Amino acid sequence: MTAATPRHNPNANGPKPTSVSLGRVGLYAFIIVTALFFLMPLIVMLITSLKTMEQIRQGSIFELPWSLNFDAWVKAWGSACTGLNCTGVKVGFVNSFKILIPSTILSIALAAWTGYMLSFWRARGSTVIFAILLVGAFIPFQVFIYPLVRVFSTVGLFGTLPGIILIHTAFGLPVLSLLFRNFFTSLPIDLFKAARVDGAGIWQIFRHIMLPMATPMVVVAVILQVTGIWNDFILGVVFAGPANMPMTVQLNNIVNATQGVKEYNVNMAATMITAIVPLAVYFLSGRWFVRGIAAGAVKG
Numbered sequence: 106m107t108a109a110t111p112r113h114n115p116n117a118n119g120p121k122p123t124s125v126s127l128g129r130v131g132l133y134a135f136i137i138v139t140a141l142f143f144l145m146p147l148i149v150m151l152i153t154s155l156k157t158m159e160q161i162r163q164g165s166i167f168e169l170p171w172s173l174n175f176d177a178w179v180k181a182w183g184s185a186c187t188g189l190n191c192t193g194v195k196v197g198f199v200n201s202f203k204i205l206i207p208s209t210i211l212s213i214a215l216a217a218w219t220g221y222m223l224s225f226w227r228a229r230g231s232t233v234i235f236a237i238l239l240v241g242a243f244i245p246f247q248v249f250i251y252p253l254v255r256v257f258s259t260v261g262l263f264g265t266l267p268g269i270i271l272i273h274t275a276f277g278l279p280v281l282s283l284l285f286r287n288f289f290t291s292l293p294i295d296l297f298k299a300a301r302v303d304g305a306g307i308w309q310i311f312r313h314i315m316l317p318m319a320t321p322m323v324v325v326a327v328i329l330q331v332t333g334i335w336n337d338f339i340l341g342v343v344f345a346g347p348a349n350m351p352m353t354v355q356l357n358n359i360v361n362a363t364q365g366v367k368e369y370n371v372n373m374a375a376t377m378i379t380a381i382v383p384l385a386v387y388f389l390s391g392r393w394f395v396r397g398i399a400a401g402a403v404k405g
Contacts, residue, residue, distance in 0.1 A: 220285025264346030
Protein backbone atom coordinates (compact mmCIF):
# COMPACT_ATOMS: atom_id res chain seq x y z
CA MET A 106 0.00 0.00 0.00
CA THR A 107 1.34 3.40 -0.94
CA ALA A 108 1.21 6.29 1.46
CA ALA A 109 -1.35 8.95 0.72
CA THR A 110 0.16 12.07 -0.72
CA PRO A 111 -0.89 15.49 0.59
CA ARG A 112 -2.62 16.09 -2.70
CA HIS A 113 -5.02 13.19 -2.15
CA ASN A 114 -5.26 13.33 1.63
CA PRO A 115 -8.54 15.03 2.63
CA ASN A 116 -7.19 15.71 6.11
CA ALA A 117 -3.99 17.35 4.96
CA ASN A 118 -3.50 20.85 6.31
CA GLY A 119 -1.03 23.36 5.09
CA PRO A 120 -0.37 27.07 5.07
CA LYS A 121 -2.57 29.15 2.87
CA PRO A 122 -0.84 30.81 -0.05
CA THR A 123 0.47 34.20 0.98
CA SER A 124 1.23 35.55 -2.48
CA VAL A 125 -1.44 37.32 -4.49
CA SER A 126 -1.41 36.55 -8.18
CA LEU A 127 -1.81 39.21 -10.83
CA GLY A 128 -4.87 37.42 -12.19
CA ARG A 129 -6.66 37.59 -8.84
CA VAL A 130 -5.91 41.31 -8.51
CA GLY A 131 -7.27 41.90 -12.01
CA LEU A 132 -10.41 39.90 -11.24
CA TYR A 133 -11.23 41.85 -8.10
CA ALA A 134 -10.45 45.14 -9.84
CA PHE A 135 -12.85 44.25 -12.64
CA ILE A 136 -15.59 43.27 -10.18
CA ILE A 137 -15.21 46.50 -8.19
CA VAL A 138 -15.21 48.71 -11.28
CA THR A 139 -18.24 46.92 -12.71
CA ALA A 140 -20.14 47.20 -9.42
CA LEU A 141 -19.37 50.93 -9.17
CA PHE A 142 -20.47 51.44 -12.76
CA PHE A 143 -23.90 49.95 -12.12
CA LEU A 144 -24.26 51.44 -8.63
CA MET A 145 -23.27 54.97 -9.62
CA PRO A 146 -26.78 56.08 -10.75
CA LEU A 147 -28.27 54.74 -7.52
CA ILE A 148 -25.62 56.51 -5.45
CA VAL A 149 -26.19 59.81 -7.26
CA MET A 150 -29.95 59.51 -6.79
CA LEU A 151 -29.60 58.78 -3.09
CA ILE A 152 -27.22 61.62 -2.25
CA THR A 153 -29.19 64.06 -4.42
CA SER A 154 -32.40 63.19 -2.58
CA LEU A 155 -30.72 64.12 0.71
CA LYS A 156 -29.46 67.50 -0.50
CA THR A 157 -31.15 70.87 -0.35
CA MET A 158 -31.85 72.80 -3.54
CA GLU A 159 -29.20 75.32 -2.49
CA GLN A 160 -26.52 72.62 -2.51
CA ILE A 161 -27.82 71.08 -5.74
CA ARG A 162 -27.44 74.43 -7.51
CA GLN A 163 -23.71 74.29 -6.73
CA GLY A 164 -23.46 71.79 -9.60
CA SER A 165 -21.44 68.99 -7.98
CA ILE A 166 -23.54 65.85 -8.26
CA PHE A 167 -21.01 63.64 -6.45
CA GLU A 168 -20.64 65.92 -3.41
CA LEU A 169 -21.98 64.43 -0.21
CA PRO A 170 -24.93 66.21 1.47
CA TRP A 171 -23.95 68.96 3.88
CA SER A 172 -26.40 67.42 6.36
CA LEU A 173 -28.95 64.62 6.32
CA ASN A 174 -32.10 66.30 5.09
CA PHE A 175 -35.21 64.16 4.53
CA ASP A 176 -37.50 67.04 3.58
CA ALA A 177 -37.44 65.97 -0.06
CA TRP A 178 -38.55 62.44 0.90
CA VAL A 179 -41.42 63.80 3.01
CA LYS A 180 -42.54 66.09 0.20
CA ALA A 181 -42.22 63.37 -2.45
CA TRP A 182 -44.37 61.06 -0.36
CA GLY A 183 -47.15 63.38 0.71
CA SER A 184 -47.22 66.76 -1.02
CA ALA A 185 -45.40 66.72 -4.37
CA CYS A 186 -47.59 68.12 -7.13
CA THR A 187 -48.68 66.39 -10.31
CA GLY A 188 -50.50 69.19 -12.07
CA LEU A 189 -53.18 70.50 -9.69
CA ASN A 190 -53.03 67.38 -7.51
CA CYS A 191 -50.53 67.74 -4.65
CA THR A 192 -50.80 64.40 -2.85
CA GLY A 193 -47.32 63.03 -3.61
CA VAL A 194 -46.67 59.44 -4.61
CA LYS A 195 -48.45 57.80 -1.67
CA VAL A 196 -51.67 57.37 -3.66
CA GLY A 197 -49.83 55.67 -6.50
CA PHE A 198 -47.86 53.59 -3.99
CA VAL A 199 -51.07 52.23 -2.47
CA ASN A 200 -52.63 51.70 -5.90
CA SER A 201 -49.59 49.72 -7.03
CA PHE A 202 -50.02 47.36 -4.08
CA LYS A 203 -53.72 46.97 -4.88
CA ILE A 204 -52.74 45.94 -8.40
CA LEU A 205 -49.60 43.98 -7.52
CA ILE A 206 -50.79 41.58 -4.83
CA PRO A 207 -53.85 40.03 -6.53
CA SER A 208 -52.17 40.02 -9.96
CA THR A 209 -49.13 38.20 -8.63
CA ILE A 210 -51.12 35.63 -6.67
CA LEU A 211 -53.55 34.89 -9.50
CA SER A 212 -50.94 34.67 -12.24
CA ILE A 213 -48.62 32.39 -10.24
CA ALA A 214 -51.44 30.12 -9.07
CA LEU A 215 -52.85 29.70 -12.57
CA ALA A 216 -49.40 29.31 -14.13
CA ALA A 217 -48.33 26.67 -11.60
CA TRP A 218 -51.51 24.69 -12.21
CA THR A 219 -51.17 25.03 -15.99
CA GLY A 220 -47.54 23.95 -15.96
CA TYR A 221 -48.41 21.00 -13.74
CA MET A 222 -51.20 19.89 -16.05
CA LEU A 223 -49.03 20.21 -19.15
CA SER A 224 -46.32 18.11 -17.51
CA PHE A 225 -48.19 15.22 -15.86
CA TRP A 226 -51.82 15.25 -17.07
CA ARG A 227 -51.47 15.65 -20.79
CA ALA A 228 -55.03 15.71 -22.07
CA ARG A 229 -56.08 15.85 -25.69
CA GLY A 230 -55.00 19.14 -27.23
CA SER A 231 -52.35 19.88 -24.59
CA THR A 232 -49.69 20.14 -27.30
CA VAL A 233 -51.71 22.84 -29.04
CA ILE A 234 -52.15 24.73 -25.77
CA PHE A 235 -48.43 24.56 -25.14
CA ALA A 236 -47.72 25.90 -28.64
CA ILE A 237 -50.14 28.79 -28.07
CA LEU A 238 -48.43 29.64 -24.78
CA LEU A 239 -45.05 29.48 -26.47
CA VAL A 240 -46.16 31.88 -29.19
CA GLY A 241 -47.93 34.18 -26.73
CA ALA A 242 -44.82 34.46 -24.57
CA PHE A 243 -42.89 36.16 -27.37
CA ILE A 244 -45.52 38.42 -28.95
CA PRO A 245 -45.10 42.06 -27.83
CA PHE A 246 -47.99 42.99 -25.56
CA GLN A 247 -48.34 46.35 -27.32
CA VAL A 248 -49.97 44.46 -30.19
CA PHE A 249 -52.93 43.55 -27.95
CA ILE A 250 -53.55 46.97 -26.38
CA TYR A 251 -56.10 48.36 -28.83
CA PRO A 252 -58.17 45.15 -29.15
CA LEU A 253 -58.19 44.78 -25.37
CA VAL A 254 -59.32 48.40 -24.94
CA ARG A 255 -62.30 47.68 -27.19
CA VAL A 256 -63.13 44.42 -25.44
CA PHE A 257 -62.78 45.83 -21.92
CA SER A 258 -64.86 48.88 -22.84
CA THR A 259 -67.62 46.60 -24.09
CA VAL A 260 -67.74 44.47 -20.92
CA GLY A 261 -67.33 47.44 -18.54
CA LEU A 262 -63.86 46.62 -17.19
CA PHE A 263 -61.92 49.43 -18.85
CA GLY A 264 -60.45 51.88 -16.34
CA THR A 265 -61.26 49.70 -13.32
CA LEU A 266 -59.13 47.91 -10.73
CA PRO A 267 -60.37 44.41 -11.69
CA GLY A 268 -59.58 45.25 -15.31
CA ILE A 269 -55.92 46.14 -14.74
CA ILE A 270 -55.52 43.11 -12.44
CA LEU A 271 -56.91 40.85 -15.16
CA ILE A 272 -54.57 42.43 -17.74
CA HIS A 273 -51.44 41.80 -15.67
CA THR A 274 -52.59 38.27 -14.85
CA ALA A 275 -53.20 37.44 -18.50
CA PHE A 276 -49.91 38.89 -19.74
CA GLY A 277 -47.95 37.06 -17.04
CA LEU A 278 -49.45 33.63 -17.73
CA PRO A 279 -47.56 32.59 -20.90
CA VAL A 280 -44.03 33.04 -19.56
CA LEU A 281 -44.81 31.77 -16.06
CA SER A 282 -46.66 28.72 -17.40
CA LEU A 283 -43.66 27.83 -19.54
CA LEU A 284 -41.32 28.20 -16.58
CA PHE A 285 -43.46 26.00 -14.33
CA ARG A 286 -43.96 23.46 -17.10
CA ASN A 287 -40.19 23.20 -17.65
CA PHE A 288 -39.62 22.87 -13.91
CA PHE A 289 -42.17 20.09 -13.42
CA THR A 290 -40.89 18.30 -16.52
CA SER A 291 -37.43 18.14 -14.91
CA LEU A 292 -38.84 16.21 -11.92
CA PRO A 293 -38.65 12.37 -11.95
CA ILE A 294 -41.81 10.84 -13.40
CA ASP A 295 -41.48 7.99 -10.86
CA LEU A 296 -42.41 10.44 -8.12
CA PHE A 297 -45.70 11.14 -9.84
CA LYS A 298 -46.36 7.45 -10.53
CA ALA A 299 -45.69 6.50 -6.90
CA ALA A 300 -48.23 9.09 -5.73
CA ARG A 301 -50.78 7.70 -8.17
CA VAL A 302 -50.18 4.17 -6.90
CA ASP A 303 -50.80 5.39 -3.34
CA GLY A 304 -54.19 6.69 -4.46
CA ALA A 305 -53.45 10.42 -4.62
CA GLY A 306 -55.61 12.43 -6.97
CA ILE A 307 -54.79 15.27 -9.33
CA TRP A 308 -55.24 18.01 -6.71
CA GLN A 309 -53.57 16.08 -3.89
CA ILE A 310 -50.42 15.45 -5.94
CA PHE A 311 -50.21 19.10 -6.88
CA ARG A 312 -50.84 20.48 -3.40
CA HIS A 313 -48.84 18.07 -1.25
CA ILE A 314 -45.98 17.02 -3.54
CA MET A 315 -45.42 19.19 -6.58
CA LEU A 316 -46.09 22.65 -5.21
CA PRO A 317 -43.84 22.30 -2.12
CA MET A 318 -41.03 21.05 -4.37
CA ALA A 319 -41.58 24.06 -6.65
CA THR A 320 -40.85 26.64 -3.91
CA PRO A 321 -37.71 27.97 -5.66
CA MET A 322 -39.68 28.23 -8.88
CA VAL A 323 -42.46 30.12 -7.10
CA VAL A 324 -39.88 32.60 -5.82
CA VAL A 325 -38.57 33.07 -9.38
CA ALA A 326 -42.12 33.75 -10.56
CA VAL A 327 -42.73 36.21 -7.71
CA ILE A 328 -39.59 38.15 -8.59
CA LEU A 329 -40.53 38.30 -12.27
CA GLN A 330 -44.11 39.36 -11.61
CA VAL A 331 -43.36 41.87 -8.87
CA THR A 332 -40.69 43.53 -10.98
CA GLY A 333 -42.81 43.56 -14.13
CA ILE A 334 -46.05 44.76 -12.55
CA TRP A 335 -44.51 47.30 -10.18
CA ASN A 336 -42.39 48.89 -12.93
CA ASP A 337 -45.16 48.85 -15.54
CA PHE A 338 -46.14 52.18 -17.02
CA ILE A 339 -48.01 51.75 -20.31
CA LEU A 340 -50.58 49.23 -19.08
CA GLY A 341 -51.24 51.36 -15.99
CA VAL A 342 -51.77 54.46 -18.11
CA VAL A 343 -54.10 52.74 -20.55
CA PHE A 344 -56.15 50.35 -18.40
CA ALA A 345 -56.01 51.49 -14.75
CA GLY A 346 -58.11 54.63 -15.03
CA PRO A 347 -57.59 57.90 -13.10
CA ALA A 348 -58.60 56.38 -9.76
CA ASN A 349 -56.18 53.46 -9.97
CA MET A 350 -53.04 55.02 -11.44
CA PRO A 351 -50.01 53.01 -10.25
CA MET A 352 -46.76 54.29 -8.80
CA THR A 353 -44.94 54.68 -12.10
CA VAL A 354 -47.61 56.98 -13.52
CA GLN A 355 -47.50 59.20 -10.43
CA LEU A 356 -43.70 59.31 -10.67
CA ASN A 357 -43.84 60.28 -14.35
CA ASN A 358 -46.25 63.10 -13.59
CA ILE A 359 -44.07 64.43 -10.76
CA VAL A 360 -40.78 64.28 -12.68
CA ASN A 361 -42.22 65.80 -15.86
CA ALA A 362 -44.16 68.59 -14.13
CA THR A 363 -43.34 71.94 -15.74
CA GLN A 364 -44.83 74.34 -13.20
CA GLY A 365 -42.53 76.20 -10.84
CA VAL A 366 -38.93 75.30 -9.96
CA LYS A 367 -37.56 71.92 -10.93
CA GLU A 368 -36.95 70.21 -7.56
CA TYR A 369 -34.39 67.55 -8.39
CA ASN A 370 -34.12 66.34 -4.80
CA VAL A 371 -37.87 65.65 -4.70
CA ASN A 372 -37.71 63.87 -8.05
CA MET A 373 -34.85 61.67 -6.87
CA ALA A 374 -36.61 60.91 -3.58
CA ALA A 375 -39.78 59.91 -5.45
CA THR A 376 -37.71 57.67 -7.72
CA MET A 377 -36.05 56.02 -4.72
CA ILE A 378 -39.43 55.39 -3.09
CA THR A 379 -40.63 53.80 -6.32
CA ALA A 380 -37.61 51.49 -6.44
CA ILE A 381 -37.86 50.30 -2.82
CA VAL A 382 -40.19 47.35 -3.45
CA PRO A 383 -38.28 45.71 -6.37
CA LEU A 384 -34.98 46.25 -4.56
CA ALA A 385 -36.34 44.67 -1.38
CA VAL A 386 -37.66 41.68 -3.31
CA TYR A 387 -34.30 41.09 -4.98
CA PHE A 388 -32.27 41.47 -1.80
CA LEU A 389 -34.55 39.22 0.26
CA SER A 390 -34.97 36.44 -2.30
CA GLY A 391 -31.85 36.61 -4.44
CA ARG A 392 -30.50 33.24 -3.32
CA TRP A 393 -33.88 31.63 -3.99
CA PHE A 394 -33.85 33.09 -7.48
CA VAL A 395 -30.51 31.44 -8.24
CA ARG A 396 -31.74 28.18 -6.73
CA GLY A 397 -34.90 28.28 -8.84
CA ILE A 398 -32.95 28.87 -12.04
CA ALA A 399 -30.59 26.01 -11.18
CA ALA A 400 -33.52 23.74 -10.31
CA GLY A 401 -34.95 23.83 -13.80
CA ALA A 402 -36.45 27.23 -14.44
CA VAL A 403 -34.70 27.53 -17.79
CA LYS A 404 -34.58 23.86 -18.71
CA GLY A 405 -36.71 22.61 -21.54
